[in-house]
Amino acid sequence: MHRTEFAIIGGGLVGMATAWGLVRQGRRVTVFDEGDIAFRAARGNFGLVWVQGKGVRLPDYARWTRLSASLWPGFARELEEETGVSLQLSKPGGLELFLDEGELDTHAADLKGLRDALGGDYPFERLDGTALRKLVPSAGPDVVGAIFGPEDLNCNPLYLLRALAQAVVGRGGRIVNGAAVRGIKPDSGGFILDNGGQWAAERVVLCAGLGNTTLAPMVGLEAPSWPDRGHLLITERLRPFLDHPTAHVRQTGDGTVQIGASHEDAGFDDATSAQVIGRIARQAARLFPVLENVRVVRSWAALRVMSPDGHPIYDESDIHPGAFVATCHSGVTLAAVHAMLLARLVAGDDPGIPYLESFSAERFRVPQAV
């Protein structure tokens, strides 16, 4: 029997950020990473640290997201110093561009409602087409306007995952690859994991993305989720032309342009569809006509981890204390709070965030008729 203090189930961004946060506190941590058959949202995402629009229906989610974005620069600096890996974090300021005036009105009204709910503390700016093209000259004539979010950022998500993994190992954490955890049994205050071998853990943190839905009931938790498929395209490298990340198109630190933001309910199928690739490529060329003749060199699809309301789920088991679940689709955006605050929560400390209770899966429980 192998032993560990903390078992982190899932070697994606949620698991690795939490694991790093724990090894930073001197805890003994083992991360269990399923292997290449896993859906691996952490290896397929868009790389945005995105604030604008999150939490329109749950202002606490906006608070949590903004807290993470504000901690991100310090988090990135520490991780970069520790590993020597550059995360290519951009300067702040992101844009959502609109081709339709009505959609822009709706989005602006949503953000204004959120600003009111947060007592006026929620910065964003509506730009008309002229103001936008002053800021981003390459935006096309069909773009009617944009929302500028001064707190939005972007980074290279693959370097982020690599840096976290390197930092976890560098501080004495272990990463066990290629052995999916199939069973978790509560056992005299701790937990026995079955991943082909047997591991005993004092505490267990479920960070397995869509896999949490199956794992959570083993320890008295629930983590409903569904896969929201997104397609991504990468172009050949270009000279810098786009300083600000946008919700659909961003230029990476290496010069390639990443195009994304499609949404489909395709079940557990992460194959690509030529139709969707064509649609998002055409949309990108309308937003930025300079991209019209640029070559796409890679494309893929990945599955977002969506809870029923799209907000994160964080819970500790009532029946089996010491078992935690963390499910979210924003592993990049929330990496900083996962490392700095979620890691303290699972270690038994009070992170001082009273509104974390809003993210309990309790909210999905429909009261039974008496």
Added chain:
Amino acid sequence: MPNDSVFRRLSDPPDGEVTIRFDGQPVAAREGDSVAAALLAAGFAALRTTPAGGNPRGPWCMMGVCFDCLVEIDGVPNMQACMTPVREGMEIRPMSGARSLGGGDG
């Protein structure tokens, strides 16, 4: 019925001569040469510099896989020299780092 063969006999004497230009210099090439073959035969090894480190690179795989032979051909950036047959009067320029969006490698 046989398929159209992908193999060709080397002809000697060559089918004919064309002149292309590399970075402004005239280069004699044989009809049927790829741009990469013509430039290698003329003694040009490095056709571009990399976007990542600015290091010189030249044709390597000669079969369209490695993308190390990228050049600008008649104003179109990032063309694979090994996959493009020469044509009389072709203007070829080295790729210097990442392409710009102005059309050429300017």
